Structures are given as structure tokens and as C-alpha cells.
Amino acid sequence: MASDHEQPGLSSLSKYGRSSGEIDTEHEPLINGVRSSESYSASAAIFPFLFPALGGLLYGYDIGSTSCATISIKSATLSGISWYDLSSVDIGLITSGSLYGALIGSILAFNIADFLGRRRELITASIMYLVGALVTAFAPNLVVMVIGRFVYGIGIGLAMHSAPMYIAETAPSKIRGVLISLKEFFIVLGMVAGYGIGSLLVETVSGWRYMYGVSTPLSVIMGIGMWWLPASPRWLLLRAIQGNGNMQELRETAICCLCQLRGQSIGDSASQQVDEILTELSYVGEEKEVTLGEIFHGKCLKAMFIGAGLVLFQQITGQPSVLYYAASILQSAGFSAESDATRVSILLGLLKLIMTGIAVVVVDRLGRRPLLLGGVSGMVISLFLLGSYYLFLGDLAAIAVCIAVVCWVLSAILWSYRLADDLGGVSPTCQRART
Known part of the structure; x- marks a missing residue:
């Protein structure tokens, strides 16, 4: 990568349509949304999606495994530790430790994303995943365990x-939407894996250590995979536009990266595609830079409140906490054996996985608003049923089991709809803020 940080000259940019305030007519179709035909190899497109998507899978796995680990670690006979007599606050710290870390990680991402780039940010995330999982798995006491959970949460x-950004910037336009949706699908897939592996290890001595340790190989694979993958061509060109490198050198690097991402089928069109991206970025660069203060005025303020509010209030209902405490709730609802409670949790994960897939398929046909309204209605009903049981029917185990099953079905069907739409960069921060 170039080390020359001089501002690219006007002549360099005029070649791509910046010599005046308008875009060259040769490149106007790009701005209107029509891009030249992209050639790509399907096999070459797999890994640029798969390795970033592992970041989502590890997030989902943390939800499922923590649900089972909180049962294992409280057992006098199976925890394998002397500090198993944990209070509700202690269990809450273990569960929410990763969420506090995720909040900090989301805030950090806004400040370092453009500097590090999507690829290096994902490598950093994989390191945080690895360190956090190892510290948690080998924790000698509660304090160290919570620290490990916090580090994992930063990842x-x-x-x-960074994962959706890398996928969006490197995926061929024809399959970009599908791959971004599949990344969300991977989160739920990881959740199912967490519930499944947790149910297998919940009756093993020190099983909670193994539950958290299982994620380490995937963290290593993710890190090695992202190290092997090239940087995002779009990010490289953005650096050039911003004057953080030599224009010609970064352009050549972007062409090489694009060839690696698309495979041999791209032929000689890599240079043309890079020029199209550069033209688009140059055109956007003509616009006046938006300051942070402008977000709190006019239409920007309204858009921010709508986007952030939807995510924040969807999360603040407490429904994600039900996923983290699924096994504990089911155990208190009548599935007294640890293995029974964790196995029923798998059903929750499977239903959520199926309905997430359906939501991804139908969202463009039904629209986001109907799914959002349906999801909110379902959350109200399921949380009302859960709350009513604990207030009025706590001693009736049979009714408890019936209510629990109904709630899990509604939860899996309706809470999954949120994954069908990405509300932008502010969403991760709002999601973590609920803690």
C-alpha cells in the first residue's frame, strides 16, 4: 500500500469526472444506478462472504452458549469451580459482559473504521473473539470471566x-443483497449452534468452559481468512479520494484486489470497474461534507430518530434478554432437568432460524413496515404471556410449560423479522445501549 499521503492533484481527479461540478457524460449511467456488467466466479465470491459472516455466527453462538453456560456454572456438582454460588447480579454480569463490550466496540468502530479499513477491523475483531473466549474459558474467578466476556463483546x-460493510463493498452487485441477508442468517445459525452445543455439554463437569472454548477455532479461521482476503477496493479508492495516499498506486492496488475477489472470470474489465467506483466516489466527494451537528437538524434529525428509535425500542423491550436466559427461563417454567431446558432451547433457535429465512425471502414482497408492525405485536403478546405467568401462575408448572412453548413460537416467528432490514451504522450502538 502506498505511503505517499499527498493530496491527489486536480488533473488526476478530472480524469474521473471532477474537472467541473458535473459528472462526465460517459459515466452518468453509473450515478443513475446502471453499472457495467460484472463478471465474477461464484467460487471466488464464497470466501469474501464466508469469513466476514463468521463474525456474525460467533455473535449468535455467544447468545446460545451463554444461555446454557449460566445453568452449568451454577451447578454445585457440574460447574467444576468453588465459586459456583453466584447471585443473580453475578449471572447478569456474565451475560451482559459481552453486551457492554459490544457497546464500546460499536463506538470505537465509528472512530477507527475508515483508518483501519474493513479487512483490518475484522482481523481485530477475530483477535478480540479469540482472546475473549480463551480468557472466559480459563477464568479462575468471576472477575476474570467478566473481563473475558467484555473483550469478546468488543469483537x-x-x-x-465491519462485516456487512466488507460484504457490501466486495460482493458482486447481482448477489449483494442476498449475501448481506445471509450474513444476518448466520447470526441465527450461530445461535442454534450455541444452544445445540450447550445442550451436549451442560451435564459435563466444567461444561461451561468448553462451551466458550468451542468458539476459539472459528475465531482463528476468521482471522486467517480475513488476513488472506484482500482489502476492499472501494475503501482503497476512498482513501485516495480523501488524500490519504497516492492516487495511481491505490488505484493499481484496488485493481489487483478486485481481480482476487472476482477470480479469473473478470478478465480485462477490472480496470473499468475500478474506474466506475472511483467516478462514483469522486462524484459523492463533490458534495459538501456533512458535520456532526447537521445530524441534529431538519430531515437528518427525523431520520436519525426513526432509525435509532426503531432499533432501540425493539431492543429495550427485553426480548433479546429472553434469548440469553432461554434455558434458565424454561428450567424455572417446568423443565427442571438441565438437559431438558437446553434441548427445548434448541427448538427456539430452530424456529427462529426458519422464520429468519422466511423473513429474508418475503421482505421485498411484503415490505418492511408490515413485518415491523407484526413483529412488535408479537413481542407485546409473548412478553405479556411471560410476565403474566411469573406474576400470577408461578406455581402451576403445567401451565408454565404451555405458556413457555407459545412464547417461544411467537418469539421465533416474529422477533426474526428484525433481521430482514439493516438500519445502518447507528444500529449496532443502539442495540448495545439497551444494557
């Missing part, structure tokens, strides 16, 4: 910010 915050 979640970084990965949830």
Missing part, C-alpha cells in the same frame, strides 16, 4: 460494524 461490536 462483537467491531464485527457487526
Whole structure:
């Protein structure tokens, strides 16, 4: 990568349509949304999606595994530790430790994303995942365990910010939307894996250590994979436009990266595609730079409140906490055996996985608003049923089991709809803020 940080000259940019206030007519179709035909190899497109998507899978796995680990660690016979007599506050710290870390990671991502780039941000996330999982798995006491959970959470915050950006910037336009949706699908897939592995290890001595340790190989694979993948061509060109490198050198690097991402089928069109991206970025660069203060005025303020409010209030209902405490809630509702409670949790994960897939398929046909209204209605009903049981029917185990099953079905069907739409960069921060 170039080390020359001089501002690219006007002549360099005029070649791509910046010699005046308008875009060259040769490149106008790009701005209107029509891009030249992209050639790509399907096999070459797999890894640029798969390795970033592992960041989402590890996030989902943390939800499922923590649900089972909180049962294992409280057992006098199976925890394998002397400090198993944990209070509700202690269990809450273990559960929310990763969420506090994710909040910090999301805030950090806004400040370092453009400097590090999507690829290096994902590598950093994989390191946080690895360190956090190892510290948690080998924790000698509660304090160290919470620290490990916090470090793991920083990885979640970084990965949830950079993974969709890397996929969007490197995926061929024809399959970009599908791959971004599949990344969200991977989160739920990780959740199912967490519930499944947790149910297998919940009756093993020190099983909670193994539950958290299982994520380390995936963290290593994610880190090695992102190290092997090239940087985002769009990010490289953005650096050039911003004057953070030599224009010609960064352009050549972007062409090489694009060739690696698309495979041999791209042929000689890599240079043309890079020029189109550069033209688009140059055109956007003509616009007046938006300051932070402008977000709190006019239409920007309204858009921010709508986007951030939807995510914040959807999260602040407490429904994600139900996923983290699924096994504990089911155990208190009548599934007294640890293995029974964790196995029923798998059903919750599977239903959520199926309905997430359906939501991804139908969202463009039904629209986001109907799904959002349906999801909110479902959350109201399911949370009302859960709350009513604990207030009035706590001693009736049979009714408890019936209510729990109904709630899990509604939760899986309706809470999954939120994954069908990405509300932008502010969403991860709002999601973590609920803690």
C-alpha cells in the first residue's frame, strides 16, 4: 500500500469526472444506478462472504452458549469451580459482559473504521473473539470471566460494524443483497449452534468452559481468512479520494484486489470497474461534507430518530434478554432437568432460524413496515404471556410449560423479522445501549 499521503492533484481527479461540478457524460449511467456488467466466479465470491459472516455466527453462538453456560456454572456438582454460588447480579454480569463490550466496540468502530479499513477491523475483531473466549474459558474467578466476556463483546461490536460493510463493498452487485441477508442468517445459525452445543455439554463437569472454548477455532479461521482476503477496493479508492495516499498506486492496488475477489472470470474489465467506483466516489466527494451537528437538524434529525428509535425500542423491550436466559427461563417454567431446558432451547433457535429465512425471502414482497408492525405485536403478546405467568401462575408448572412453548413460537416467528432490514451504522450502538 502506498505511503505517499499527498493530496491527489486536480488533473488526476478530472480524469474521473471532477474537472467541473458535473459528472462526465460517459459515466452518468453509473450515478443513475446502471453499472457495467460484472463478471465474477461464484467460487471466488464464497470466501469474501464466508469469513466476514463468521463474525456474525460467533455473535449468535455467544447468545446460545451463554444461555446454557449460566445453568452449568451454577451447578454445585457440574460447574467444576468453588465459586459456583453466584447471585443473580453475578449471572447478569456474565451475560451482559459481552453486551457492554459490544457497546464500546460499536463506538470505537465509528472512530477507527475508515483508518483501519474493513479487512483490518475484522482481523481485530477475530483477535478480540479469540482472546475473549480463551480468557472466559480459563477464568479462575468471576472477575476474570467478566473481563473475558467484555473483550469478546468488543469483537462483537467491531464485527457487526465491519462485516456487512466488507460484504457490501466486495460482493458482486447481482448477489449483494442476498449475501448481506445471509450474513444476518448466520447470526441465527450461530445461535442454534450455541444452544445445540450447550445442550451436549451442560451435564459435563466444567461444561461451561468448553462451551466458550468451542468458539476459539472459528475465531482463528476468521482471522486467517480475513488476513488472506484482500482489502476492499472501494475503501482503497476512498482513501485516495480523501488524500490519504497516492492516487495511481491505490488505484493499481484496488485493481489487483478486485481481480482476487472476482477470480479469473473478470478478465480485462477490472480496470473499468475500478474506474466506475472511483467516478462514483469522486462524484459523492463533490458534495459538501456533512458535520456532526447537521445530524441534529431538519430531515437528518427525523431520520436519525426513526432509525435509532426503531432499533432501540425493539431492543429495550427485553426480548433479546429472553434469548440469553432461554434455558434458565424454561428450567424455572417446568423443565427442571438441565438437559431438558437446553434441548427445548434448541427448538427456539430452530424456529427462529426458519422464520429468519422466511423473513429474508418475503421482505421485498411484503415490505418492511408490515413485518415491523407484526413483529412488535408479537413481542407485546409473548412478553405479556411471560410476565403474566411469573406474576400470577408461578406455581402451576403445567401451565408454565404451555405458556413457555407459545412464547417461544411467537418469539421465533416474529422477533426474526428484525433481521430482514439493516438500519445502518447507528444500529449496532443502539442495540448495545439497551444494557
